[in-house]
Amino acid sequence: MMQKKMGVGYAYVGELEKKYVNMALDAGRLSQGEFVYKFEKKFAELHQQKYGVACNSGTSALHIALEALKEKYSWPERAEVLVPAITFIATSNACLYAGLQPVFVDVDPITYNMNPNLIESKITSKTVAIMPVHTFGQPCEMDAIVNISKKYNLKIVEDCAEAHFAKYKNKSVGSFSEIASFSTYVAHTITTGVGGIIVTDDTQLAEISRSLIAHGRACTCEQCIASNPNAVCKLRMKTKIDKRFMMVRLGYSYRIGELEGALGIAQLENHEYIMKTRKKNADYMTKALQQCQKFLQLPSFPNYVDHSFMMYPIVVKESANFSRNDLVCFLEEHNIESRPMLPLLNQPIYRELFGDLEDDFPVAKWINQQGFYIGCHHGLVVEDLDFVVSVIKDFIQSHNVVI
Numbered sequence: 325m326m327q328k329k330m331g332v333g334y335a336y337v338g339e340l341e342k343k344y345v346n347m348a349l350d351a352g353r354l355s356q357g358e359f360v361y362k363f364e365k366k367f368a369e370l371h372q373q374k375y376g377v378a379c380n381s382g383t384s385a386l387h388i389a390l391e392a393l394k395e396k397y398s399w400p401e402r403a404e405v406l407v408p409a410i411t412f413i414a415t416s417n418a419c420l421y422a423g424l425q426p427v428f429v430d431v432d433p434i435t436y437n438m439n440p441n442l443i444e445s446k447i448t449s450k451t452v453a454i455m456p457v458h459t460f461g462q463p464c465e466m467d468a469i470v471n472i473s474k475k476y477n478l479k480i481v482e483d484c485a486e487a488h489f490a491k492y493k494n495k496s497v498g499s500f501s502e503i504a505s506f507s508t509y510v511a512h513t514i515t516t517g518v519g520g521i522i523v524t525d526d527t528q529l530a531e532i533s534r535s536l537i538a539h540g541r542a543c544t545c546e547q548c549i550a551s552n553p554n555a556v557c558k559l560r561m562k563t564k565i566d567k568r569f570m571m572v573r574l575g576y577s578y579r580i581g582e583l584e585g586a587l588g589i590a591q592l593e594n595h596e597y598i599m600k601t602r603k604k605n606a607d608y609m610t611k612a613l614q615q616c617q618k619f620l621q622l623p624s625f626p627n628y629v630d631h632s633f634m635m636y637p638i639v640v641k642e643s644a645n646f647s648r649n650d651l652v653c654f655l656e657e658h659n660i661e662s663r664p665m666l667p668l669l670n671q672p673i674y675r676e677l678f679g680d681l682e683d684d685f686p687v688a689k690w691i692n693q694q695g696f697y698i699g700c701h702h703g704l705v706v707e708d709l710d711f712v713v714s715v716i717k718d719f720i721q722s723h724n725v726v727i
């Protein structure tokens with residue numbers, strides 16, 4: 325029998341998702357409405373924030389979060405934002421879209437997150453913000469980052485694309501910054517197909533964001549989203565031009581519709597099961613791979629973080645007598661999907677834009693050469709995990725190593 329494909333991500337579409345999507349289709353309103361509104365509210369609440377602003381991608385959510393801060397605090401063009409040297413390229417691209425300059429900070433060799441000890445040396449008179457990325461679901465060292473941000477009067481913008489529901493010392497990711505963003509693209513912990521969401525406690529930032537995602541319109545009242553499409557908003561009619569069509573800033577078209585909202589609500593109703601299963605799967609693999617630790621660096625994290633395990637990262641140690649690429653090819657041959665561990669500085673477009681930076685970021689360079697990740701999602705059962713573990717062990721043993 326053909327071995328089932330072990331994908332890195334998993335988009336579960338169950339009866340609830342189908343029910344809500346059908347309800348949205350039957351309601352005859354595909355643009356933003358009740359489902360989007362409820363999704364925003366619930367997602368924000370689950371991350372200890374007041375407002376949620378749903379966007380059509382994690383990248384657009386990041387872009388808008390930065391533009392909203394730029395407007396609120398009058399940041400100048402090309403102000404600097406500190407970003408980790410290992411992350412998905414959308415993090416630093418969003419800075420460029422917002423007219424800001426990403427400045428890279430090397431990462432920690434164990435957590436793969438921005439190394440707080442290296443942040444201060446990167447701060448200049450142009451620095452306005454730190455953008456920590458909670459890579460693969462592991463929260464960054466937020467105490468240290470918050471302290472530095474206070475000392476230098478910098479804003480924090482968390483990129484939580486990979487870390488839904490993760491916590492640092494019982495506080496939700498996304499609640500350490502004035503504004504934060506998430507992605508709900510298919511491979512992510514909960515998904516709306518494509519999508520992203522901004523969370524914030526700040527009314528002004530929520531309103532700027534709501535305006536920016538809808539062409540810069542003046543109408544930012546959140547009730548408007550959930551309104552009865554047949555009713556006329558009294559507030560709107562008080563002004564000379566209908567506020568929905570009065571554009572007050574240069575905006576974008578970054579909204580989602582009811583189908584995504586319906587998927588999001590269904591996924592949120594299941595989030596406890598999703599999170600529990602991912603954590604259980606990751607823990608199972610880590611225990612089962614203990615004997616391989618001589619050659620493979622497995623995830624490890626302090627007990628004060630609640631890791632949400634969007635992915636399961638592995639770095640091949642120097643002591644191994646095999647290469648990362650050989651191991652990854654062996655996994656692929658056995659239908660186990662993997663991805664390189666978020667290479668950034670060596671991307672052709674970044675070499676063109678920033679030059680050859682890699683040697684200045686030794687940990688990121690090491691991860692680029694030796695790291696990869698596999699899935700530990702809620703679609704995998706114990707038999708699948710046992711299979712992955714046995715393939716990894718077979719590979720190591722085939723290199724004449726007794727483990």
Ligand SMILES: Cc1ncc(COP(=O)(O)O)c(C=O)c1O
Nearest residue numbers: 381382383412414415485507509
């Ligand atoms: C850390 C990080 N930031 C931003 C994004 C962008 O999200 P999207 O693909 O929804 O635009 C991703 C996507 O994988 C990501 O991993």
